[in-house]
Amino acid sequence: MIENTQKNNKSDNAVRIxxxxxxxxxxxxxKRLPRYHRFLSELKKAGVTRISxxxxxxxxxxxxxxIRQDLNCFGGFGQQGYGYNIDILLFExxxxxxxxxxxxxxxxxxxxxxxxxxxxxxxxTKGFRLLGLFDRKESLVGQMVKNMPIRSTAxxxxxxRENLPEVAILCIPKDQAEPVCDQLVKLGIKGFWNFSHYxxxxxxxxxxVENVHFGDSLMTLSYRLExxxxxxx
Amino acid sequence: MIENTQKNNKSDNAVRIxxxxxxxxxxxxxKRLPRYHRFLSELKKAGVTRISxxxxxxxxxxxxxxIRQDLNCFGGFGQQGYGYNIDILLFExxxxxxxxxxxxxxxxxxxxxxxxxxxxxxxxTKGFRLLGLFDRKESLVGQMVKNMPIRSTAxxxxxxRENLPEVAILCIPKDQAEPVCDQLVKLGIKGFWNFSHYxxxxxxxxxxVENVHFGDSLMTLSYRLExxxxxxx
DNA sequence: TAGATTGTTAATCGATTAACAATC
DNA sequence: TAGATTGTTAATCGATTAACAATC
Numbered sequence: 001m002i003e004n005t006q007k008n009n010k011s012d013n014a015v016r017i018x019x020x021x022x023x024x025x026x027x028x029x030x031k032r033l034p035r036y037h038r039f040l041s042e043l044k045k046a047g048v049t050r051i052s053x054x055x056x057x058x059x060x061x062x063x064x065x066x067i068r069q070d071l072n073c074f075g076g077f078g079q080q081g082y083g084y085n086i087d088i089l090l091f092e093x094x095x096x097x098x099x100x101x102x103x104x105x106x107x108x109x110x111x112x113x114x115x116x117x118x119x120x121x122x123x124x125t126k127g128f129r130l131l132g133l134f135d136r137k138e139s140l141v142g143q144m145v146k147n148m149p150i151r152s153t154a155x156x157x158x159x160x161r162e163n164l165p166e167v168a169i170l171c172i173p174k175d176q177a178e179p180v181c182d183q184l185v186k187l188g189i190k191g192f193w194n195f196s197h198y199x200x201x202x203x204x205x206x207x208x209v210e211n212v213h214f215g216d217s218l219m220t221l222s223y224r225l226e227x228x229x230x231x232x233x
Numbered sequence: 234m235i236e237n238t239q240k241n242n243k244s245d246n247a248v249r250i251x252x253x254x255x256x257x258x259x260x261x262x263x264k265r266l267p268r269y270h271r272f273l274s275e276l277k278k279a280g281v282t283r284i285s286x287x288x289x290x291x292x293x294x295x296x297x298x299x300i301r302q303d304l305n306c307f308g309g310f311g312q313q314g315y316g317y318n319i320d321i322l323l324f325e326x327x328x329x330x331x332x333x334x335x336x337x338x339x340x341x342x343x344x345x346x347x348x349x350x351x352x353x354x355x356x357x358t359k360g361f362r363l364l365g366l367f368d369r370k371e372s373l374v375g376q377m378v379k380n381m382p383i384r385s386t387a388x389x390x391x392x393x394r395e396n397l398p399e400v401a402i403l404c405i406p407k408d409q410a411e412p413v414c415d416q417l418v419k420l421g422i423k424g425f426w427n428f429s430h431y432x433x434x435x436x437x438x439x440x441x442v443e444n445v446h447f448g449d450s451l452m453t454l455s456y457r458l459e460x461x462x463x464x465x466x
Numbered sequence: 467t468a469g470a471t472t473g474t475t476a477a478t479c480g481a482t483t484a485a486c487a488a489t490c
Numbered sequence: 491t492a493g494a495t496t497g498t499t500a501a502t503c504g505a506t507t508a509a510c511a512a513t514c
Contacts, residue, residue: 068471103458489496
């Protein structure tokens with residue numbers, strides 16, 4: 001393991017940070033990080049200053065082993081005999097997630113969903129900065145949402161050359177997605193938050209895609225309700 | 234393995250269906266079912282009548298082994314030397330997911346998000362029937378959304394006794410969630426589609442909960458963008 | 467110092483992939 | 491029949507849990 005002993009002043013709450021060069025972090029771990037962030041934020045808000053992996057594990061309903069294993073993918077943030085300082089750990093997870101580096105973002109498709117996403121999400125605290133809203137419907141163009149005008153999709157090229165967004169949020173129907181995505185990737189978009197059913201990851205392997213498929217999510221709930229119903233009979 | 238040879242008429246496209254009594258299906262498999270459903274629906278719409286696990290695997294970007302393994306948790310839906318009949322397979326997955334048994338559903342919280350969910354999701358094709366919309370804000374009560382009136386949360390008890398919903402969609406802020414959930418569980422709600430950050434599953438272990446945490450989803454995208462940026466440097 | 471709790475290695479468990487006999 | 495492809499078992503891989511020495 002390559003280690004980078006950032007500060008070696010032991011009495012000064014030193015944090016050893018592993019350079020994450022060779023070993024990629026598994027998806028299972030990455031998906032758990034936001035939940036740690038959420039629980040630690042709440043503990044901090046509640047005025048708690050330290051916590052052991054055991055206590056955190058009980059609150060979160062996971063094993064203490066898993067918490068320690070997960071955190072040690074990124075560095076030794078705890079202290080033997082003491083546990084974890086919540087301020088330090090929260091700071092580190094925020095940094096690991098990149099929430100301190102806002103990424104310029106545009107949103108395509110201002111129907112019900114795009115509108116709700118725009119209004120409902122606190123982008124700044126999640127590592128993003130929403131710069132522009134686009135829709136191809138000319139009747140919506142010019143309308144203000146969250147202090148931003150809805151722009152015509154015809155102006156995306158111009159907007160991207162000026163503002164250099166690196167992330168796009170896709171709230172358009174599947175059948176409109178392909179040409180828009182081709183365009184956006186050419187314009188330098190590096191990541192998509194994808195609410196459409198268009199299978200982005202297959203076509204552009206280098207682009208980071210996070211899918212939110214409501215339908216899939218609902219169907220798994222349907223499955224679990226059905227199967228529990230069957231077991232009762 | 235307990236098998237239920239539903240029809241044993243081999244020449245008649247017989248489908249062997251495994252009773253899923255003892256062996257619980259793993260979450261990994263369940264989460265993949267909606268995607269199979271989605272791809273098969275499209276193939277059907279495109280007029281394709283049969284497909285081999287190999288070809289489907291190439292389209293979906295997974296292994297053929299995984300597809301066969303997944304499907305065989307539920308039964309033998311294919312035919313050696315032929316592959317899978319798309320109509321039959323789609324019918325079976327629809328049944329397995331319980332999409333053919335609509336579950337009465339209510340939605341609590343008609344802010345931007347609740348409104349978008351109501352308008353945007355096709356509940357009937359996902360195994361649900363949306364019966365009632367609720368908000369505690371009296372100024373919204375009576376407003377029509379998708380041909381339904383928004384009702385006062387004060388009338389939830391009465392509504393549930395009359396309509397017996399078994400699923401609730403939670404679109405309310407975390408700090409309002411606890412009493413509402415207590416009430417709903419008492420009223421017989423068996424499943425939640427949870428958009429709030431309230432940790433339902435911990436409190437009511439018998440209730441089925443499917444969480445949609447936008448913030449968590451966005452943060453994992455942030456992580457992946459950050460880490461790819463670091464590797465480039 | 468003694469007690470507590472981490473970081474880390476080893477053991478276990480589960481999920482994915484590979485292989486192939488069965489069979490359409 | 492010969493060819494194709496499934497269903498299923500075995501091998502591999504990865505993730506989780508357990509254990510414990512290190513150390514605050």
